[in-house]
Amino acid sequence: MSIRWSVLALISLSTRPALAAETSFEYCTVCHGANGNGNLAIRAPRIAGLEPWYLKSQFAAFRAGWRGAHADDAPGNEMRPVAVALSEPQIDRAISYVGSFSPKPPPITVKGDVARGQQLYAACASCHGAAGQGNESLHAPALAMRTDWYLATQLRDYRAGLRGAHADDPNGQQMHAVAAALPDDAAVNDVVAFIDTLR
Secondary structure, eight states, X not given: OOHHHHHHHIIIIITHXXXXXXXXXXXXXXXXXXXXXXXXXXXXXXXXXXXXXXXHHHHHHHHHTSSSOSTTOHHHHHXXXXXXXXXXXXXXXXXXXXXXXXXXXXXXXXXXOHHHHHHHHHHHHHHHOXXXXXXXXXXXXXXXXXXXXXXXXXXHHHHHTSSSOOTTOHHHHHHHHHHHTSOSHHHHHHHHHHHHTTO
16 A cells, blocks of 8 residues: 555545545645645646646546546546545535645656657647647646646556546547547657647
């Protein structure tokens, strides 16, 4: 059992009654770092700066079992109990708390062929925007200024069916199809390396 899982198990199981009384949700920073700017040491992505509507949709996905239910999705398996432990009003308060964070640019950790990544990103731009700015009406979050290793991990999870495979998750299924069209793991790194340039 990882240190992060031990912490999350404690939060989501041992202190469930305490969650009901929690008002500031500092426990988000236990994994996601100070001001939600990520914690590379335990592979927890930056959540500061995420759009409130996207956070809401991901909490819903975890609670519904669309995310974090696949046996091979260890990080998702860690986040899902946290989402399930929260009521809808608590989720709204958690999202408001995350919205109070001061985002910092995440470190660049993914290397790839930026020119090839730019070509491959054309398929992404139709939803996520040419500058990676996102589009709420298409349920496409911003990609610019996101944690690059996390983006690469999620693309690989979509390709492998660890995410986006649930029949009731049309947006996830769309991402699964787009990610599956990437020819290899190197292409994933190339796309993410290009996204890093959108800062």
